[in-house]
Amino acid sequence: MSQADVKGRGAVSDVRLPPRGRDQPPQPASRRTTFYGTLFRNELHTTFRRWRTLALLAVLAAVPILVGIAVKIETGDGSSTTGGGGGPAFISQITNNGLFLVFTALAATLPFFLPMSIGVIAGDAIAGEANAGTLRYLLVAPAGRTRLLLTKYATVMTFCLVATLVVAVSALTVGAVLFPLGDLTTISGTQITFAEGLGRALLIALVVAASLTGVAALGLFVSTLTNSGIAAMATTVGLLITVQILDQIPQLHALQPYFFSHYWLSFADLMREPVYWDDLVKNLGLQALYAAVFGSAAWARFLAKDITT
Amino acid sequence: MAPYESDDSVTAADAEELRSARRRKAARYVVPATVVGIAAATIGLVPALADSGDPDLPKISAQELIEKIAASDVQQLSGTVKITTDLGLPDLGGLESSLGSAAGPSGSGDSSADPTTKLTELASGTHTLRVAADGEDRQKVSLLENAAEYSLIHNGKDVWGYDSKSNSVFHTTASGSEGKQKEELPATPKDLAQDALKAADKTTSVTVEGTAQVAGRDAYRLVIKPKDEGSTVGQITVAVDSKTGLPLKFTLTPASGGSAVVDAGFTQVSFAKPAAATFDFTPPKGAKVEEGDAPKASGHAEHPGKGPSKDLGKGAADEFGKNGPEGLNVIGDGWDSIATFDTGGQGVPSGSEVGGDMGGFLDSLGDKVSGGFGKGTVFKTRLINALITDDGKVYVGAVTKDALVKAADAAK
Numbered sequence: 001m002s003q004a005d006v007k008g009r010g011a012v013s014d015v016r017l018p019p020r021g022r023d024q025p026p027q028p029a030s031r032r033t034t035f036y037g038t039l040f041r042n043e044l045h046t047t048f049r050r051w052r053t054l055a056l057l058a059v060l061a062a063v064p065i066l067v068g069i070a071v072k073i074e075t076g077d078g079s080s081t082t083g084g085g086g087g088p089a090f091i092s093q094i095t096n097n098g099l100f101l102v103f104t105a106l107a108a109t110l111p112f113f114l115p116m117s118i119g120v121i122a123g124d125a126i127a128g129e130a131n132a133g134t135l136r137y138l139l140v141a142p143a144g145r146t147r148l149l150l151t152k153y154a155t156v157m158t159f160c161l162v163a164t165l166v167v168a169v170s171a172l173t174v175g176a177v178l179f180p181l182g183d184l185t186t187i188s189g190t191q192i193t194f195a196e197g198l199g200r201a202l203l204i205a206l207v208v209a210a211s212l213t214g215v216a217a218l219g220l221f222v223s224t225l226t227n228s229g230i231a232a233m234a235t236t237v238g239l240l241i242t243v244q245i246l247d248q249i250p251q252l253h254a255l256q257p258y259f260f261s262h263y264w265l266s267f268a269d270l271m272r273e274p275v276y277w278d279d280l281v282k283n284l285g286l287q288a289l290y291a292a293v294f295g296s297a298a299w300a301r302f303l304a305k306d307i308t309t
Numbered sequence: 310m311a312p313y314e315s316d317d318s319v320t321a322a323d324a325e326e327l328r329s330a331r332r333r334k335a336a337r338y339v340v341p342a343t344v345v346g347i348a349a350a351t352i353g354l355v356p357a358l359a360d361s362g363d364p365d366l367p368k369i370s371a372q373e374l375i376e377k378i379a380a381s382d383v384q385q386l387s388g389t390v391k392i393t394t395d396l397g398l399p400d401l402g403g404l405e406s407s408l409g410s411a412a413g414p415s416g417s418g419d420s421s422a423d424p425t426t427k428l429t430e431l432a433s434g435t436h437t438l439r440v441a442a443d444g445e446d447r448q449k450v451s452l453l454e455n456a457a458e459y460s461l462i463h464n465g466k467d468v469w470g471y472d473s474k475s476n477s478v479f480h481t482t483a484s485g486s487e488g489k490q491k492e493e494l495p496a497t498p499k500d501l502a503q504d505a506l507k508a509a510d511k512t513t514s515v516t517v518e519g520t521a522q523v524a525g526r527d528a529y530r531l532v533i534k535p536k537d538e539g540s541t542v543g544q545i546t547v548a549v550d551s552k553t554g555l556p557l558k559f560t561l562t563p564a565s566g567g568s569a570v571v572d573a574g575f576t577q578v579s580f581a582k583p584a585a586a587t588f589d590f591t592p593p594k595g596a597k598v599e600e601g602d603a604p605k606a607s608g609h610a611e612h613p614g615k616g617p618s619k620d621l622g623k624g625a626a627d628e629f630g631k632n633g634p635e636g637l638n639v640i641g642d643g644w645d646s647i648a649t650f651d652t653g654g655q656g657v658p659s660g661s662e663v664g665g666d667m668g669g670f671l672d673s674l675g676d677k678v679s680g681g682f683g684k685g686t687v688f689k690t691r692l693i694n695a696l697i698t699d700d701g702k703v704y705v706g707a708v709t710k711d712a713l714v715k716a717a718d719a720a721k
Contacts, residue, residue, distance in 0.1 A: 089456030092476040096595035107456060185593035187458040187473035188439075188451055190586055268456035273587070276389075276439070276453060289348050297341035304334035 039143055043155040047121065053159070056117040057166050063113060064105035064171035071095060072178045089268055090187075097184045098175025099194070102201045103271065105171035106164070106208050110264050111244060114163055114208070115215045119236035121159045122219025125152040126302065128229035136307050145303050149220070153295065156216045164209040168201060190273040200270055207267045211283060214260035214290030215240060221298040224305060257282070260290050363520045364527035366551050371515045374531055374549055381554030387441040387587075388524065388578035394433055394571055397691030427452060427459050427470075437576075441583040449588055464588040471590065478592045481601035512536050512643030523548045523557040524575040535644035539712030540564060541692055542644060553580065563691045564709075570692045640704075640716050647706035647716045652697075678710065681718035 047053055067088075075095045089107040093100040126149075129135040138148060175181070184197045192200075219236040226232050243259050246252055256262050263283035269276040369377075430436070430452070439451040451460040457474035463483060470479035518532045528548040535542050541564050548558035558574030592598050640647045675686035678696070685698035687710050695705040696713040702720070704713050 089474075092474070093593070096476070096593060182594075185473075185591075187456075189458075189460040189462060189469070189471040189473070189590050191589070191591065265456055272451075272453070272458060274584075276437075278389075289344075292344045293341050293348070296344055297338070300334075300337035300340055303337055 039141075039147070039151050040154055043151050044158060047155050047159065048162075052124075053121065056120060057163060060109060060113055060117065060163055060167050061170040063109050064101055064167060064174050067091075067105055067108060068094070068101055068171070068174035068178050071101075089265070090271075093185075094175070095179060097197075098177075098179035098181050099172070099184055099197050099201060101175035101179070102168050102171040103204065103268070105167050106204060106267065107265065109167050110208055110211065110267075111261070112240075114160075114167070115212060115240050115261075116237050117163055118156065118160055118212050118215050119219050119240055120233045122156045122216045123223050123232035123234075123236040124229045125156060125220055126223040126298075127226050127232035128223075130227040130307070131229045139307060146299060149224075149299055149302050153216065153220055153298075156220060157213060160212040160216055161206075161209040164205050164212070168205040172201070186273040187268070187271050188273040192273070204267050204270050207270065207280065207284075210287060211264050211267065212287075214287040214294075217291040217294035217298070218260070221294040221301065224298045224301040258286070260286060262286070364522060364551075366520045366527055366529060369517055369529060371517050371531065374517050374529055375515070377554035378531075378549055378556060379554075383442075383553050383555045383580065384444050385442060385582045386555070386578060386580050387583040388439070388575045390438040390440055390573060391435065391576050392431060392438065392571070392573040393435045393569065394431065395568055395691065396433065396570060396693075397689075427461075441587050443583055443585075443588065447588040449583075460590075462588055462590045464590065467590075469590045469592075471592075471596075475597075476593065476595065477597040477599065479599045479601055480592075512645070520551075521548050521558075523550075524578045526557060526578065527551045528557050537643060537645045539708045539715075540644035541694065541707050541709055548574065561692075565691065567691070640720070645706070645708055645712060647704050647708060647713065649702060649704045649716070649720065652701045652703060676710070678714055680714045682714070682720070685717065687713060 071091065071094050088104050090100045090103040094104055126135070129138060139145065143151070181194060183191055183193055185191055215236070218239065219232070222235045222239070223229075223232040226235075240261075243261055247256055247259050247261055263279050263286060266279035266283045269278075269280055437453040439453065440449070442448045446463070446465050448463045449460060451458050454474065457472070459473070460469075460471045462469045462471070466482050468481045468483050472478075512535060514534045514536055516532050516534075518530050521528050521530050528550050531547040531549055533545040533547070535544075543562040543564040543566070546558075546560040546562075547556050549555070550557050557578065559571065560569045560574070561571040562569050637648060637650045640649060675688045675697075678685055678687050682698055682702075683700060685696050685702075688695045688697070689710065692707055693705065694708060694710055694713055695703060696710075696717055697703050698717060702717070704716055704720075706713065706716075708716075
């Protein structure tokens with residue numbers, strides 16, 4: 001892996017910019033933008049070429065398949081839908097409309113699978129490079145630490161979006177294969193067309209991806225604290241689980257609105273008619289706050305860090 | 310000496326540089342700290358700023374305000390209502406929900422879309438409802454749940470209940486009993502306010518005390534206070550929209566102080582005509598449709614065979630007023646009225662009689678009292694208290710413990 005990494009990094013030096021010192025004039029803006037784009041593309045390339053990333057995406061894609069098959073078997077003998085109202089949100093509607101599998105799959109993966117994979121990618125972002133000894137090579141290139149950190153965060157955010165879309169597309173495919181599609185009933189009882197349903201599904205996927213930006217920033221901050229990629233991943237996932245547990249304890253209700261996971265399931269409010277925006281706005285605001293706090297903390301830490309590896 | 314000197318100065322300069330570098334490093338953490346500070350300040354200040362004083366409205370008497378409410382003819386509205394109920398019942402956790410659906414066919418996973426089962430849920434905690442109305446014939450109330458919603462839709466002669474969580478549908482016909490149907494939904498502040506005003510007579514003081522902002526609208530505050538000493542009701546506040554006369558918020562505070570027992574109010578309201586599609590409902594494919602009886606002229610939309618269990622959730626007042634056991638008497642009037650009936654049984658066994666953990670549990674629920682009537686147990690909530698005497702008589706009312714004991718003594 002490290003061999004591949006070093007090779008991947010090689011592409012950065014192909015830009016052939018001289019190392020920029022303090023006494024040299026700044027590069028023209030256009031060159032910097034180009035260089036920034038190159039750095040981002042390289043980061044994306046490195047991240048998405050890893051077997052680890054692909055395995056995570058495969059696991060995420062498998063969840064809707066499992067849910068779809070389970071629901072199909074459960075209701076295959078002609079019995080009616082699961083009437084209990086238990087299980088993830090929207091599960092009772094899947095047999096009538098495959099599009100609901102998208103919502104169910106996102107509701108099933110959002111509490112754990114999705115943030116866990118974000119935690120792995122974000123935790124690895126800086127600490128993994130430091131661990132593999134590639135971080136200082138990255139810094140030799142005239143990128144600057146701030147820009148490297150921004151690039152890393154942008155890469156993690158891209159992964160958030162890709163991971164969410166993988167779940168949604170997999171769920172839509174499985175839903176279309178196993179169940180009928182058509183006009184759907186919102187949870188408020190009104191009817192919307194299939195096209196509008198698809199539009200809402202896309203909107204929900206975007207909101208789910210945005211819900212993960214807080215965890216991503218937290219993971220990146222943890223990643224700047226240590227030189228061990230595994231430790232950063234474990235800490236991020238551990239924090240995630242802890243917060244999820246604390247969110248269930250009724251005595252802490254005064255604190256709970258500030259937990260990053262508290263409003264995650266508000267994406268379901270997009271399926272109401274008219275859409276109930278209150279919690280959605282709170283969720284997005286909270287994610288922005290987490291991104292700002294932990295993003296700037298990561299910046300402060302990363303710029304102050306002694307990089308020896 | 311020169312080398313030493315130069316060495317010294319280099320070391321000093323290095324140390325100085327190191328220190329200043331450390332300071333720079335530390336200074337960077339000011340950024341996240343500032344972000345946290347700004348966020349905390351915003352969270353703290355924005356509600357305070359938004360609550361920018363009460364609106365200035367022309368003075369109005371209580372009588373005029375009540376007339377305004379009575380004359381209010383809001384036909385079209387849509388909005389969001391938040392209801393918080395804190396009866397001070399012991400937190401029974403799972404027991405509570407199992408009581409609510411104990412007799413239901415599906416046990417724990419009660420999937421019935423029958424409206425009466427949903428009323429139990431409103432009896433505790435905070436709930437968000439959405440209401441929409443367009444004239445007499447079309448109303449909709451939705452109870453927002455986690456990733457699900459329970460909607461009750463009245464459109465023409467059809468009344469639909471739709472529970473999206475279990476994808477089940479309840480259907481009944483209104484058959485010219487719109488008024489009745491409305492009574493089943495104490496969701497809008499208007500209904501609650503009307504109930505409160507009904508009780509207004511010589512035992513009650515009704516005043517207008519200032520103004521308030523509710524859901525972004527200027528409103529008068531109508532304060533209703535019982536004159537009787539024995540009542541557990543402290544005061545009832547109704548915020549009435551200054552333009553339309555629609556009650557926007559209803560708050561019931563207990564005499565014992567503390568948070569409101571019932572607090573129901575619009576958080577957002579619009580008087581525009583709701584979209585027609587809001588009231589359209591066709592049962593989704595594959596949904597279970599349960600047909601209910603048309604509501605009887607005097608009763609509720611009850612299911613035969615399910616009745617007794619449903620009654621649990623109907624609120625104490627309703628229970629005693631309409632469906633109480635045989636031999637129900639009401640002592641007193643106004644706020645101090647106490648309902649009494651004879652169970653003919655033995656009353657509540659005391660802890661020592663039952664013994665063990667169960668005895669301790671029983672004792673912890675009620676207070677032992679004794680008086681001229683003999684002995685008994687008082688069960689308290691923040692609003693309703695009940696005295697069960699050892700010879701099986703029950704006294705219930707929104708009155709203090711002393712008033713209950715006095716009533717029991719008088720009845721002896």
